Amino acid sequence: EPEVTQTPSHQVTQMGQEVILRCVPISNHLYFYWYRQILGQKVEFLVSFYNNEISEKSEIFDDQFSVERPDGSNFTLKIRSTKLEDSAMYFCASSEAYEQYFGPGTRLTVT
Amino acid sequence: ELKVEQNPLFLSMQEGKNYTIYCNYSTTSDRLYWYRQDPGKSLESLFVLLSNGAVKQEGRLMASLDTKARLSTLHITAAVHDLSATYFCAAQFFDKLIFGTGTRLQVFP
Numbered sequence: 001e002p003e004v005t006q007t008p009s010h011q012v013t014q015m016g017q018e019v020i021l022r023c024v025p026i027s028n029h030l031y032f033y034w035y036r037q038i039l040g041q042k043v044e045f046l047v048s049f050y051n052n053e054i055s056e057k058s059e060i061f062d063d064q065f066s067v068e069r070p071d072g073s074n075f076t077l078k079i080r081s082t083k084l085e086d087s088a089m090y091f092c093a094s095s096e097a098y099e100q101y102f103g104p105g106t107r108l109t110v111t
Numbered sequence: 112e113l114k115v116e117q118n119p120l121f122l123s124m125q126e127g128k129n130y131t132i133y134c135n136y137s138t139t140s141d142r143l144y145w146y147r148q149d150p151g152k153s154l155e156s157l158f159v160l161l162s163n164g165a166v167k168q169e170g171r172l173m174a175s176l177d178t179k180a181r182l183s184t185l186h187i188t189a190a191v192h193d194l195s196a197t198y199f200c201a202a203q204f205f206d207k208l209i210f211g212t213g214t215r216l217q218v219f220p
Contacts, residue, residue, distance in 0.1 A: 042213055048206035056206045098142060100208060102154045
């Protein structure tokens with residue numbers, strides 16, 4: 001069964017460093033998303049992406065964040081200068097129509 | 112403001128008992144989802160509810176949707192230990208899912 005994959009599973013970085021989180025959505029899906037979950041809290045929407053552009057973004061998704069689909073298969077989330085409060089689990093999701101399928105997540109730890 | 116509220120936040124129940132988790136959302140939503148999350152894991156889709164009065168069942172879990180009341184419920188029948196996890200509801204507003212706070216369910220013998 002097709003699934004969303006994410007790499008790395010765990011990323012440790014120092015405050016101020018740039019990180020790129022990678023996702024491979026399900027192959028025939030057209031809509032892509034990033035969510036984050038701070039430990040012990042609810043899942044929060046960051047951004048949605050369709051037709052090579054952002055379709056919606058939340059207040060969390062400020063200028064430090066960017067997304068890109070650099071080729072036909074990958075979907076990336078870049079954080080330019082990480083802060084301690086960026087430590088969270090980041091989930092990628094994709095959908096063909098409405099139901100979103102989530103990847104296993106990348107745990108980002110900022111020290 | 113788009114808000115999704117779940118209660119209870121924490122539920123400790125004995126095996127064999129029944130209980131209901133409630134999910135209220137603040138404004139008209141396209142769809143309502145229920146997810147299960149085990150510790151440190153991703154979100155497993157349980158149910159997608161599309162219309163008023165929708166009811167779906169899978170094993171010991173049953174989900175329903177009342178769009179007029181903006182309320183969804185997840186009913187657990189005769190709980191077993193394997194159901195221990197955190198359950199999230201999420202309402203869809205255009206592109207995005209807005210998640211509830213989650214209900215951490217612990218089932219004990």
